Amino acid sequence: MLKRRADGWATRFGLIMAMAGNAVGLGNFLRFPGKAAPFGGAFMVPYFIALALVGIPLMWMEWTIGRHGGSYDHGSAPGMFHRLWPNRISKYLGIFGVLLPAMVGVYYVYIESWSLGYAWQTATGAYWGQTSNEEMGEVFTNYLGIDGGFFSFSPQAYIFFLITFAVNIFVFSRGIERGIEIVARYCMPTLLVLGGILAVRVLTLPPVEGRTISDGLAQIWRIDDWTVLLKSDVWIAASGQIFFTLSVGLGMIHTYASYLKKKEDITLSGLASCGTNEFVEVILGSTIAIPAAVVFFGVTQTQIIAEQGTFALGFFALPVIFQQMPGGQFFGTLWFVLLFLAGLTSSMAMFTPLLVFLEDELQLTRRQGVFCVGVGIFVLMQPIILFMHHGLVDELDYWMGEFGLVLFVAIETVLFAWIYGMDKGWKEMHLGAELQVPRIFYYIMKYVTPVFTVSLVVWWFYDSFIDQVFMRGVDPASQPYLWLARLMMLGMAAFLIFGVWYAWKTHPKFFDSADTPEEEEVL
Amino acid sequence: MTPLTWIYMGIVWAAIIALNVFCFSRIFMKKRNGNSSDPDGNNV
Numbered sequence: 001m002l003k004r005r006a007d008g009w010a011t012r013f014g015l016i017m018a019m020a021g022n023a024v025g026l027g028n029f030l031r032f033p034g035k036a037a038p039f040g041g042a043f044m045v046p047y048f049i050a051l052a053l054v055g056i057p058l059m060w061m062e063w064t065i066g067r068h069g070g071s072y073d074h075g076s077a078p079g080m081f082h083r084l085w086p087n088r089i090s091k092y093l094g095i096f097g098v099l100l101p102a103m104v105g106v107y108y109v110y111i112e113s114w115s116l117g118y119a120w121q122t123a124t125g126a127y128w129g130q131t132s133n134e135e136m137g138e139v140f141t142n143y144l145g146i147d148g149g150f151f152s153f154s155p156q157a158y159i160f161f162l163i164t165f166a167v168n169i170f171v172f173s174r175g176i177e178r179g180i181e182i183v184a185r186y187c188m189p190t191l192l193v194l195g196g197i198l199a200v201r202v203l204t205l206p207p208v209e210g211r212t213i214s215d216g217l218a219q220i221w222r223i224d225d226w227t228v229l230l231k232s233d234v235w236i237a238a239s240g241q242i243f244f245t246l247s248v249g250l251g252m253i254h255t256y257a258s259y260l261k262k263k264e265d266i267t268l269s270g271l272a273s274c275g276t277n278e279f280v281e282v283i284l285g286s287t288i289a290i291p292a293a294v295v296f297f298g299v300t301q302t303q304i305i306a307e308q309g310t311f312a313l314g315f316f317a318l319p320v321i322f323q324q325m326p327g328g329q330f331f332g333t334l335w336f337v338l339l340f341l342a343g344l345t346s347s348m349a350m351f352t353p354l355l356v357f358l359e360d361e362l363q364l365t366r367r368q369g370v371f372c373v374g375v376g377i378f379v380l381m382q383p384i385i386l387f388m389h390h391g392l393v394d395e396l397d398y399w400m401g402e403f404g405l406v407l408f409v410a411i412e413t414v415l416f417a418w419i420y421g422m423d424k425g426w427k428e429m430h431l432g433a434e435l436q437v438p439r440i441f442y443y444i445m446k447y448v449t450p451v452f453t454v455s456l457v458v459w460w461f462y463d464s465f466i467d468q469v470f471m472r473g474v475d476p477a478s479q480p481y482l483w484l485a486r487l488m489m490l491g492m493a494a495f496l497i498f499g500v501w502y503a504w505k506t507h508p509k510f511f512d513s514a515d516t517p518e519e520e521e522v523l
Numbered sequence: 524m525t526p527l528t529w530i531y532m533g534i535v536w537a538a539i540i541a542l543n544v545f546c547f548s549r550i551f552m553k554k555r556n557g558n559s560s561d562p563d564g565n566n567v
Contacts, residue, residue: 012550013550016550041528041531041532044535048535214524215524217524217528217532218524218528221524221528221531221532222524222525222528223528223531268546268549268550269550271542271546272543272546272547272550275539275542275543275546276543278539278542279539279540279543282535282536282539283536283539283540434549434550434553435549
């Protein structure tokens, strides 16, 4: 107990910046504009409805679950779920809250390192002269070392990966107050300033061949066809984006919130972190990539780029634009530094639940925990890097970042609203609250959020689960590598199942009076 | 961008900025007024 109490948030500003930084990631600048552009301004309607009905309620639930669990010295979801529902399976359901962030982090850190590598390449003008999307696509595959060989490996990409990995390990090994909070307090304001500079630069771009920045903004904001709202895909895309952007359903908010004291506010702080994330995503994120692409490439080409995915926009199109923009080398470097900082503030949270699980439940020291996490994660990252061209990232992303996330969200909402009980949950959420949440959210959290998330799991099973399980449409040559990715996930899950079983057999805190309901009243 | 589209974008931006101003003004005002009254002596 003393070990956890020795660490914690030194300032409220640091807490909010860390929570916002956890949410603000590469997705705010790349995924969001890529998802919004195909639907135009109509996308914002389901986006904000999903934010109000699912995103913000979920965020408050996770802060509450985290702080509640933290009062019992649990910093990760297995223990937190056990305290919400003292049933023998609840702690095993909580494993998702450790497994998902760790396995997402396994590939996220490598992607984050590309931003650092591209910041360097842009600053040194390494790819200058490659002025088409196709040429930049080749630069990208060369950077990753994808050249038709058995491995995808390039020394340059690997060096930047090692630097990024070392920075992440260094930050989270220093704990909350001396590591994560310090980085968040400096990186988030820096990120906001960089984002603001880039947004102003894009908004003041001169017309190119008659295309203005107004045309670019219209790609995100103009509503040409309201009937698009009758299609399910825009609702799925918008609610999926809300999950991603708020980083809910991954177990990281729980761990950060576990360091709060029992009566520290969570309603206002949670809303502030959410507001910061929306500022970065909707105001900055919608102003940079797509409007700039429309000005330089036109609407049709921009839509093609957006449909090619997140990386095509960030790593192919924008470097081409920067080469044509006055001061482009400077602004291009700022762009990739911005992406790196956005990635870092998210990734440093991803391994924290695993580290805290090892410390709190398996009673490892900080040094032992950092060593285990560092070595284990580093080993798991190697197949991701070396077999990148076989789609390991997509496989991990589907199971951990999409399906697993939705499943975990459904589990935790049902657990919180229906099993723990919304009356107790509402009361718990308002302990020390500086913002009285409107009563309507009680009913939203009790009925709308759980029903919506459970429905999403059912839809996911119906829509793509079977195809994904049996790898339909996957190149047979890549299938063994996807099985490798599955083994990695199952291996980590098996370790966590064993860890939970062992912890509950051996840790003294599960045999003392803290396990009784009376203790809850005292706390 | 049509005038209506500018208004639409302006309303969304204003709402997000207002949310941030609301939250952070309350937090910083509380911090300024509430540090001495915190029984835990905790500045969070």
